Amino acid sequence: MKKKANAALAAQPKTFKQRMQSDNAVGYVFAAPFIIGFICLTIFPMGLSLYYSLTNYNFVHADFIGLNNYVRMFTGDSRFWYSLWRTFLYVILAVPLKLIFALLVAFFLTRNTKIASLYRAVYYLPSLVGGSVAVALVWKQMFARKGMINGILGAIGIDRLNWLGDKNLVLFPLALLTVWQFGSSMIIFAAGLKEIPTSYYEAAEIDGASSVQRFFKITLPCLSPVILYNLVMQTITGFMVFTQAAIITQGGPADATNFIAYYIYTQGFKYFDMGYGSAISWVMLVVIAIVTLIIFKTSKKWVFYEAGNDD
């Protein structure tokens, strides 16, 4: 239908008005804001950073130095490898915790009452403010030497812990800040939970399945596509962790929180080695792509897609 119309239009010379009224033109016009933004704010900077990664760009001049930045990264920069390792640790710690937490809260808030939606809104709040500098600063105070957390520990008779000064402990407060922002995953889980037909549960109940069994045998499998989606999205966000490292610990102690995004930033904006920073960000892109790929490959084993229609 559409094709025929287009062919007919193409046959005769068109006025501007006619051109603008064609389906394609309307489509492009409506998509234009996005396309322009995508080209100017994503494609162009990405291309530029790929070029810079082959130079020694320092904000003032950029000389082409080939693959030197990449060679340096893989052969001579132990900070980079350590940074990558710590980022992995952080993701492995923070992402599963966050998903489990989000799923549990979503599960307990599935009942369709007014109070449940209020709770849902309340629990979503941290996600709105959690990425901000202000909350990071609050976190820094809470986990300070004489902060609230140590105060509580003291009250129940546990010695103060050096949360932000001990490299073996420091990942926990930072991961906790990420976990606290479970709201968006929770909303997606909640939507997913509602999609599971109640008839399954009724049938299971009649068969005498306990609530734990129902959760593991019905809820989890039916929800697995949603879990996959959340897992992928949160893993990607996890690798890009920056605010906590920049505000709370400044990469320390002993580079323990020198996450890769923060390392890129340090190279670029502190050492003025923008070329090297760009090179690291491209390697980071590849690393995230590989991790995502691995998750997708394994998903065949555990994600359960219902055959046919839902109902």
Next chain:
Amino acid sequence: MKAKKVMALMMASAMAVSMAACGSDGGTTTKAADETTKAPETTKGSDETTKAADETTKAAEETKGGEEGDIKEVVFPEKVNNGEDCTIRFAWWGGQTRHERTEKVVEMFMEKYPNVTITTEPSDFDGYFQKMATLVGGGDVWDVFQLGNNWAEYTDIITDLTPYIEDGTINTDNISDGFLATTYDLGKQMEISLGTNAHVIIYNADMFAEAGLDEPAENWTWEDYEKCAEALKEVTGEYGSSSLEEFYGACTVGVPQWEDGLNFFKADNSGLMIDKPDYMVPFIEMIQRMTESGAYPDRGALNEMGTTPEQNFVATGEAAMTWALSNQVIAMAKAAEENGVGTLKIATLPRHSADGPSGYAVKSSQGLAIYNKTKYPDVCAEFINFFINSPEANQVLAGERGVPITSAVRAAIEPSLSELEKSVYDYVGMVGEWEDSKNVFINEPSQQNAIKDEFKNQLDKVNAGSITAEEAAKNVFDFANDAFTR
């Protein structure tokens, strides 16, 4: 009889040694005598640096007050930019005290020249250079901005101020050539210095009294410092020492303390002057011991402390001593007074050995530079002129950025100086007079930031017990050499 004589002699010499260690006068006299004998060999380092340092010293001597030379009156123009409206952007870093005073001066300038609007962008030190990096990248830097001695990185965007000095837009009649030379480099007048400063130890005199400690002597050593810190920690329960400039202490100041004329970096920014990492080891070990005993904050605690003088643990009463710059003394003391934590006083930096070199010199704390793509370079130059020369403006600024470089301003604000401010002025004058400070380089290669961070990491690892001080020093040494070969 003979044995008695030997005994007496030994006791006498022991007394002399202890006096040299305690009394500041004894120590410096010996040192000065040493310097005289060494004088013919002081040709180490590049000639240019020595010359510049000479001039700095001369200039610093002037700050001692007394003979100020002829003070010429500075006449400000009736109008700038022909009275036409214009807007310039002005940025600086600093703490709350500086922000308030600088804003006031900006208002004074705008009142004097109503056609000029100045938009201000104050920030803290770290934020400042982050913001600046993005602005340099975007080609849209502030018209007039504060800059330290790290101009080598920014030379491509800085206007040479020489023409403005020559045509009198920036009046330098009351500024000695030596002071101008502190900010002249790479063939350009990079900036006009807003004041000179020197490294200093700030200590809480009340805490010293509480611990029953004598106030530090001029030539005290790091060993003395550590002992004081431990004693202060024992008695007060707070940190004996707040942040030390760890990298400077082990490297750029620490190395010159070993041997007159030896420096960490080469004068021409081309690499390291030291040929072995051993120089850094004692300082790293000291930090390690103090951190372990709790006399010195660990990285977590140091991170909790902000970077402005007002946030220093000494100002909040959580520590007894800290390493600072002489121009930060006033702000820190003011904050300490507001917090009611005691009286702050200043002392020299401790040395590697009581009769060894000091390891530091008087330098420009910061200056004002002009962006080379600004639309109104003349207005910016007029603003700098006002900022450095106006007695009224400097009554407000009160030397908070360091000892002012124009003799007229120094004379104008001298009567209103507090006891502490006077001691800071005297201190900077004294450091400028030290013979050995001429052989200390104050250049900052662009690799310094990365090396500094590496040093911090290695120090953290030492504190965590995962490597030894020797290994850390070697790693820093290798990293720094590597950084210069890229």
